[in-house]
Amino acid sequence: AKRNGTKQYFYVSDKPKTGMTKHPGSGKYVGRYTIPGSKSGVTSTVNITCTTARSNAKKNGDKWHLYDFATYCAIIWLYLIEFADWNCQITIGAGVTKSEYSGPVRNGMTDTMIYHTGNSTAGSIECAVQYRWVENLLGNVSQWVDGFNADGTTAYYCTDPSKYADDTTTGYTKIGTLPASGWIKDLTVTDNGLLIPKTIGGSETTYIPDFVWSSYGWSVLCVGGHWGGGSYAGLLYFNASNASSRSGSDISARLLCEA
Template identity: 40%
Template sequence: MNYGKRSEFRTAAANRGTGWRQQDFDLISAVQLLYLIEYGSWYSQSEIGAGLTDWSSSTWLTWNNYNPIERTGLSNGTATWSVSNGSGNKGSYVSYRWIENPWGHIWKFVDGINIEEHVPYVCNDDTYFADDTLTNYTSLGVTLSSSEGYQKTLAQTARGFLPTSVGGSSSTYITDYYWPNAGWRVLWLGGRTKDDGCAGAFCVLMGSTASALNQYVGGRSSF
């Protein structure tokens, strides 16, 4: 499977067997919280490393038309749970708690969350994961920013880290970028090879539909 829609990566993860599913909103929120407890900083690219984030658009286009640059597994065998290798070169990666490239290289789908008109709805039961629906999903009771930019403030909710305003920078406030759009949207996490300082542990894109196909977005299985 070279690339696909969120629903197709959802199926691929479930096909691994009982207990497997695509990474979901509550899981990535727990990882983000763990990172904050350990580092005490929103600035993940500074604390751990930039990862594969600083290629120019033209370089990546010429290299392979925005397709993935590396297979996963570059950090296999790494004894340190938090590591950055390289800075922008082919072979660069970042790893946190042995999760390879939580930001950078390609975007990763996040399941268990649907956004309708900037309002997030979440679900933690993978048997109900579905796109463009509120059925079996719970509203977080907040409205997210409708403007694009570096995140400044977050929703006052105990469940996750989602932006309600922009106006920061790559080194202030939340330090990561946010791309929204109206209508039904899915969540992409982390940023990609050409997103530079926009990328990071809290970088999110909520500008894509569930039916969109892009070679620079992938899925991550979890158990």
């Protein structure tokens, strides 16, 4: 990354290049579906805390954990490079977000799609979506994201899965300060390509048309938006207002495996 005044430039290569480094979210396999087991045809497990989801993920083996903050950021970069448009609910699809349901739909509604990105209405009032074969990164259920903690609006990240834990700064690095809740206008972006909302003042059609929630105590992160989220949902929907003890019918989890 290079900076020039208030502008920051990132360069991307499809092969190793001198002076360039891999994004910290590289080298990971992301579950196509949300839990349980990343299986088609089942409904996502909800009413599960981030702590319980983390513990369950680790039972699969040493390389397994939850969808994490670094990988979340890497996927956002891939999407932006491909579409050059912040409004993924237009470029990919709205997702299952408009409250026609009172809970999540089953996994696998994009299975009939022949292309890796876009939306499908198969068996659904709304459109389940997928990005590069990963289903419902936005909409249907929000997903817990590991490796991120906020103490009020002060945000911290970790890229070492062995140190992922709630309500702590041990093993974590400060990334910046979250704004009050609102429509995202600008981002804090680190030189290694991690990002969080920085300011609000946008809308559902301007700047970064997704919503950030922040709180006043310790909180963990969920992303993507859910079945009742409407236009608040999106790849950059950033909910850092949930206590680690929270569970709900709108939040699930996604498995991740280190390569």
